[in-house]
Amino acid sequence: MLRLRIQVIGCPRRALALTDTPRPDCPECQGVGGIAHDYGHPDTGEWWGANYESCACWTAWRLTLLPLPHWLRRTPPGGYSNEPPF
Structure with missing residues (x-):
C-alpha cells in the first residue's frame, strides 16, 4: 500500500513531487525506509x-x-548573515 506525500526535490531542478512514505511501524527499518x-x-x-x-x-x-x-528559494542570494540584528 502506498502512503503518498508531497515533497520538495532539488535534482536536477527544484520541484514538487509526489513520493511514497515508509511505513512508520515497520519492524525491519523502524520507519526509515x-x-x-x-x-x-x-x-x-x-x-x-x-x-x-x-x-x-x-x-x-x-x-x-x-x-x-x-x-x-529558501535562502537569500548571499546566504544568511551571522551578524546580530542590532
Missing part, C-alpha cells in the same frame, strides 16, 4: 562507505508534479 550496511577497506579496515538496502515497506517511486521557479 531502508537499512544501511557499512563496509570497510579490505586491508586497513577503515570505513569505506555504506550500501543502502531498501525495505519492502517502501518504494523509491516519485512523480514530479510541478517545477518551482528559480526565484523561489
Whole structure:
C-alpha cells in the first residue's frame, strides 16, 4: 500500500513531487525506509562507505508534479548573515 506525500526535490531542478512514505511501524527499518550496511577497506579496515538496502515497506517511486521557479528559494542570494540584528 502506498502512503503518498508531497515533497520538495532539488535534482536536477527544484520541484514538487509526489513520493511514497515508509511505513512508520515497520519492524525491519523502524520507519526509515531502508537499512544501511557499512563496509570497510579490505586491508586497513577503515570505513569505506555504506550500501543502502531498501525495505519492502517502501518504494523509491516519485512523480514530479510541478517545477518551482528559480526565484523561489529558501535562502537569500548571499546566504544568511551571522551578524546580530542590532
